[in-house]
Amino acid sequence: MATVYIPPTMRDTADGNDKVVLQAGTVGQLITELDRVYPGMADRICQDGRIRSEIAVAVDGEITDIGMLATVQESSEVHFLPAIEGGSGL
């Protein structure tokens, strides 16, 4: 079961919880599961079926560049955090 850490500004959609343990094989599956447990979380994290550009996902300490397709292991830690701004966005 992967542990998902919920950032402070998303906890209002997660009943105030800072983490939750979920079963998932990929980040995409994990977000689906997260949304089932805390409805609305998928909209917080995703837009048009992809991770929002302002959000980054770290799996086991490493920011992933493949978003929803990133593999999640049984013992994985998954963090959602702000993407680094100041780059190519504008």
Place this chain on the structure above:
Amino acid sequence: MATTDYRVIGTRPIRHDGTDKVTGRAKYGGDTAASDLLYAKILRSPHAHAKILSIDTSKAAAHPGVRGVITGKDLPELGAGTIEVGETPSVNAMQMSTNVMARDKALYKGHAIAAVVATSVHIAEEALAEIEVQYEVLPHVMDVRESMADGAPTILEQQTTTSLGKDTGKKSNIATHTVFEIGDTSKGFADADLVFEREFTTSPTHQGYIEPQSAMVLWNTDDDITIWTSNQGPFGVRTNTALLLDVPLSSVKVIPMEIGGGFGGKIPVYLEPLAALLSKQSGHPVKMTLTRTEVLEATGPTPGSYMKAKIGVKNDGTIVAGEAYLAFAAGAFPGSAVGAGAMCMFTPYEIENIHIDAYDVLVNKPKVSAYRAPGAPQGAYAVESLIDEICASLNMDPVEFRMKNAAKQGTRQVTGVPLGNVGNVEMLEAVKNSDHYNAPLGGPNRGRGVASGFWFNAGMQSSATLQVNPDGTVGQVTGSVDIGGTRAATAMQAAEVLGLDAHDVKPVVADTNSIGYTAVTGGSRTAFATGWATYEAANDIVRQMKERAAKLWETDASDVEFDEGKFTRASNPEQEFTFKALAGRLMETGGPVVGKAEVTPPGVGAGFGHHIVDVEVDPETGKTDVVRYTAFQDVGKAIHPSYVEGQIQGGAVQGIGWALNEEYYYNDSGVMANSSFLDYRMPTSLDLPMIDTVLVEVPNPGHPYGARGVGEVPLVPGLAAISNAVNNAIGTRLSQLPMKPGNILEALGEIEG
């Protein structure tokens, strides 16, 4: 420490592009030429904030020699919100377009209003003067705190405050508010024996690249668009130009020119879409080059900031809580890197309880862009200054204090994400044992300061192809614009795999039609990620060459081994080919061999730096001289140590400028009053001592040769280290950058502000 022996990695060959660059033959953005070339100039807003009531271009269009005029109405309307663009993160295209050229409002002094193309630059400038613009001047706001206040002038009418995917719906100049938190700071501060708190401000500073933005664009009669530009990311230019012009991505080809500095500031597009439209109007290639004033007034500086930091410690020096409030001025559009600043500022330390509020705030200044570790130098300035104050109060050695609290592998950052393999502790050991740290100051009015800094570094996407030449050399093609010697650093990684000398690999930086997608040269990613790509492409060559040797030996490829540039038949070691010998027999064994790789590498190694600075402050003039500077950095494994040292020295120098002199000085009308290099005071070689560097090599296990990104970390610690040194010299802490002479005299009570 790195102990692996390599043939090429860690050596110092002359860079492949060195001869062209020192003899002036290398072609930069300004060196483009065409037989029927026209020249374009931009009319810019004289006001910091104004409604554009009307623009009359008729006289300019009729001016002899003028071949075209555009305003914001000539750019496509792209709809609100973000757009998914496939290759790069989704972007707010309409905001990007509006920054390139204003629509209904001018949002900062220097905002592009119209552009003219003519047969000469001078004629274009004459025609600009004939464009009549009616403005209604609006109240402007330049300071983040004033902009955050209720009743502040509204900069973007539809701007609301968002927070990680949630839109509050409240209209505000606060574009984002992000909270970071681990542990329980109320408990942490309650457990503290001492609590220190201070406010800090920093001014916007510019990346200060020597080469202004310059591009030449041809919109051909078949609607193919070719762009020659000096930008850090040709693929980003392709994407964003296609997006802003609403044309197919495939119709745009970007040919990267050599780049005369970027530091993050040459990632956005400013000129290319405008020059393209003017080329379409005129039917000619169009060249557009900014002046230094335009660069300063209208291209991204780094955000100015207002920060509050608070740290709680035990009497034994253990940090038990940290808190910060960051408000960064994004300019006229969102995106100040305040989040990155927040995520880096406490990272050198293992702290259980941290809370940070980070605000991205609009002001009537140019839209900021990245600048080496965007956001991190400001945050480090606040935290590292406060730590200096704590060390003095506790009478603790500042390096011992940092070692006591040092972050290491597994330490949770403020995001909760644990650090991977890092060399923070090893670096601090090197600092503690260094000659500089243990040397006397050597004179009156001198002070010493130290500070640490952190940056994530990046991976992203890179592509590479390598082709084997019959003489045993290898041609290398990547899409990474060369900054700081990245041709050499990536070619060396291919050479190491192939058992060749660095100069046997011939690197070329290709246009966007000639190589797979490659992300920007930025984020300290190129030697790491494009190096990964050349490493993988070289291994692809080895695999194919083994098959060729196997054909000649009438055996299976699994029977062929490759080591140190030599193919050997495992079942009969007397049979062997050197790489060069086998390269000469490719045509008879199946034709050319081309290796390729496309990578999105994991294993990015984060980086720490630590700087020691000695300054001497003249008590009569307030002028600060940096008399000794040593920069330590965990570089993983230095692929080419000279270029790693160069990156560190350059970053340190930019920190000196930021700390002591550089600032955007605005008058009451919101107009930058120092928009030239005469008045915007960057350090020159005459201002600087030798910047000594110490490369601490704790290999990154995520890279085949242990490399970490090195280009951004060296700008992070300098602001605080210099501030701490000045404080040590004059006995008074300034909490405002730059520490220019007037501010120092004011702090000393010699003058009134």
